[in-house]
Amino acid sequence: MTAKMKKIRKSREDRIFDGIIYTIAVLLTLIALYPMYFIVIASISDPKAVAAGEVILFPSGLNLKGYENLFQYKQLWTGYLNTIIYAVLGTIICLAVNIPAAYALSRKELFGRKLFVIFYLIPMFFTGGLIPTYMNIQNFDLYDSIWVMVLPFSVVTYYIIVARTFFSSSIPDELWEAAQIDGAGTMRYFITIVLPLSKAILAVIALWSAVSQWNSYFNAMIYLRDDLLKPLQLVLRGILINNQTASAMLTGTAATEAKEMAELIKYSVIVISSAPIMCMYPFVQKYFNQGVMVGSLKG
Amino acid sequence: MKGKQKALQVKKRGARGIVERLNKSKSLYLLMLPSIVIFVLFTYIPMYGIVIAFKTYKPALGIAGSKWAGLTYFKQYFNSYQFWPTIKNTIVISLYSIAVTFPLPIALALMCNQMTAKRFKKFFQVSTYLPHFISTVVMCGMIILFTSPRNGIIAHLLKYVGIEFPNVMGQASAFPTIYVLTEAWQHVGWDSILYIAALSAIDPTLYEAATMDGASKFKRMLHIDIPMLLPTASIMFILRMGSVMSVGFEKVYLLQNNLNQKTSEIISTYVYKMGLISNQYSLSAAIGLFNNIVNLVLLLTVNLISAKLQDTSLI
Known part of the structure; x- marks a missing residue:
């Protein structure tokens, strides 16, 4: 009965409006998904067919040579491993330095709180810039070492602000008073009570940190020289932007064939390098969305 | 006269208060310490390094030893x-x-x-x-x-x-x-x-x-x-x-x-x-x-x- 009423109430105008909305939405979904779909089908097709424009909706002439070539390309796997090391280590350090600071700033009795807030905020507005920072890293002898990827830039004011907002809005003051009566000090209270209650914000910041380690190449490009230390994104840059595959993997093949193979390798390497994050995404989406929300709160 | 006395009292309490409050915040400072050290070493020190924009930087002379160049x-x-x-x-x-x-x-x-x-x-x-x-x-x-x-x-x-x-x-x-x-x-x-x-x-x-x-x-x-x-x-x-x-x-x-x-x-x-x-x-x-x-x-x-x-x- 109510369903029927609703149907009647839907006016002609509303139906047209709905029609437009859904048409646009379907189009946008296609635009969003097709490029990624194309990469996947191109990576398993015959490179000749891809170059000729025969691969549009379906793969043609199943061909896994791109992946085969990549499995033998050691540099890629070293890069992969390095990125995982940097992401794990960087995230641990990031949490270890930012979260306690955020918690301390959320406590009203912190003496000199305003000054500390200013101390953390200044770098959001003013930094030394590229060259002074670069010279400083060299002075500390961190150039070309693992540590430059995980330590010097681990303090992020934005993370501190977000976590502080979380602490001051979700951990009630009464809890601290109760803990004090039970004889707990700040440290013990922070570790045994606050942290377990803050899993949501820990997850959000860990994800942000891990994703930024996974994605960025700039610091690696300017601070790392050793091939054995290079993260995945730098290896990808070599293959995708600087066309380094051709010489490294394809010696001895004919010129045109080598060029086609190089393109196939590019499609394959995009799949290999992006699949983990994309597959992880549905499981962690909740935390990402939460993060956007928390982040939009004023610090 | 009364106001002066009061002000003195406040001041006295203030000085003792500061020590007390510093003491109370001790563990909180400890929690901030790692981030402060990292920020000072890797973000604040480069801010000093900006002076090379006003100097003719020579690696051999270092930042302090290089000659001033003004706004050149x-x-x-x-x-x-x-x-x-x-x-x-x-x-x-x-x-x-x-x-x-x-x-x-x-x-x-x-x-x-x-x-x-x-x-x-x-x-x-x-x-x-x-x-x-x-x-x-x-x-x-x-x-x-x-x-x-x-x-x-x-x-x-x-x-x-x-x-x-x-x-x-x-x-x-x-x-x-x-x-x-x-x-x-x-x-x-x-x-x-x-x-x-x-x-x-x-x-x-x-x-x-x-x-x-x-x-x-x-x-x-x-x-x-x-x-x-x-x-x-x-x-x-x-x-x-x-x-x-x-x-x-x-x-x-x-x-x-x-x-x-x-x-x-x-x-x-x-x-x-x-x-x-x-x-x-x-x-x-x-x-x-x-x-x-x-x-x-x-x-x-x-x-x-x-x-x-x-x-x-x-x-």
């Missing part, structure tokens, strides 16, 4: 043939980005809010978020592969409708458009999350009342959804305007080539090339500082405006 390097940049192009390119890319990538997420959120088919809505959201997780390097790799005039998929698709696709990566005039459109493809879905959240917070009785009054879906969107989004949207807009002079380095640098440099050389890529490729440390530091100061002024202005608009400022 700033003048060198202002007078160089790259001064206006780098500033113009930065602003063009920036404003173009804002013009496209600021309104689109709002439109997307409004659309999303109108959908009643739950399953499809979810699918729509997930597929529009997904590109956000592609890394910058992969994104640029995709752009280069797709826009290839002979082998690229765009050229192949356009062939079906009889259009010849030009070599856009080789045209300087096309660079800002390529940058902005791909930026939109990648982040519009993601950026709409904030607005979708703002829309879901709207009181449903508003819609019910409007429906009773005979407002169509479109009218409801126009007169309820859009006004409700305005506060969030204006803050986001102000924030974006505050960073007009700072276009990210990573994507622009990867898409640069000799043919599009006329429109793709922005301040940050120029700072990088002057500093770490040509080893002109002082000049590069001077350009960086100049850009930093412009950004600072913009940010503070923007913060002032938002403080006037709302009761509180962004910081």
